[in-house]
Amino acid sequence: MPGEHAKLSASGSKRWLAxxxxxxxxxxxPESESPYAEEGTRAxxxxxxxxxxxxxxxxxxxxxxxxxxxxxxxxPGGVIAEMERYVDVYIDYVMDLYDGLRLNHRDxxxxxxxxxxxDEYVPGGFGRIDCIILAGxxxxxxxxxxxxxxxxxxxxxxxxxxxxxxxxxxxxxIYDINQITTHIVQPRLNSITTENLxxxxxxxxGESIKQVAADxxxxxxxxxxxxxCQFCRARATCRERARHYLxxxxxxxxxxx
Ligand code: SF4
Numbered sequence: 001m002p003g004e005h006a007k008l009s010a011s012g013s014k015r016w017l018a019x020x021x022x023x024x025x026x027x028x029x030p031e032s033e034s035p036y037a038e039e040g041t042r043a044x045x046x047x048x049x050x051x052x053x054x055x056x057x058x059x060x061x062x063x064x065x066x067x068x069x070x071x072x073x074x075x076p077g078g079v080i081a082e083m084e085r086y087v088d089v090y091i092d093y094v095m096d097l098y099d100g101l102r103l104n105h106r107d108x109x110x111x112x113x114x115x116x117x118x119d120e121y122v123p124g125g126f127g128r129i130d131c132i133i134l135a136g137x138x139x140x141x142x143x144x145x146x147x148x149x150x151x152x153x154x155x156x157x158x159x160x161x162x163x164x165x166x167x168x169x170x171x172x173x174i175y176d177i178n179q180i181t182t183h184i185v186q187p188r189l190n191s192i193t194t195e196n197l198x199x200x201x202x203x204x205x206g207e208s209i210k211q212v213a214a215d216x217x218x219x220x221x222x223x224x225x226x227x228x229c230q231f232c233r234a235r236a237t238c239r240e241r242a243r244h245y246l247x248x249x250x251x252x253x254x255x256x257x
Contacts, residue, residue: 020216089187108135116166148188
């Protein structure tokens with residue numbers, strides 16, 4: 001979603017956890033919104049409006065107005081009907097999950113686009129969660145991914161885990177949560193993945209990343225290249241990445257002799 005971003009964002013966590021130095025290096029390159037990112041923003045706006053309407057938070061006329069505004073904002077050539085078809089996969093998933101949980105937990109609640117802080121583990125860490133569902137001792141984090149370039153799996157994924165830590169930080173004292181499920185719904189790749197964790201497993205993982213998060217926040221110059229460089233804004237000029245790929249090439253050539 002547009003707007004403010006944490007220095008150590010959940011969406012960038014795969015990168016900064018693997019390469020804490022990328023935080024200071026990326027800051028040299030201004031963020032620019034690509035057409036794909038903008039498309040993702042519109043899809044999230046549509047999903048948010050629809051879920052708010054279906055859960056009784058807004059009236060039909062407010063939803064219709066939001067729909068028209070999103071339609072107008074879609075890039076020339078974009079078609080909201082196609083976007084809606086994909087967004088509905090996410091909406092159906094969330095509503096089915098919520099309705100299923102309500103069979104045993106009449107007090108199940110949803111939170112939509114809720115801002116949470118995970119700064120007990122990551123300095124200054126906060127983010128917005130597409131959908132949180134709390135039911136009995138269960139916490140569900142549902143994340144919509146509108147992209148279709150790279151498949152994203154919930155398993156061992158730090159982004160939804162950080163969101164879950166944020167939800168625990170927010171609601172863990174009010175609700176007796178002991179089971180966490182993170183869900184990633186990526187409709188354009190026909191992919192839905194989940195990860196189940198106990199509360200102590202999730203909090204143990206949070207403890208395990210505290211030091212690297214603190215180093216990244218303090219602008220350490222420790223770099224490490226790998227797959228996570230793919231979305232780093234510094235990748236075109238990064239010496240560590242160049243060194244990494246040069247040594248990979250030399251290793252391949254050496255193996256061919
Ligand atoms: S390109 Fe890779 S190695 Fe370089 S700063 Fe970014 S993530 Fe780190």
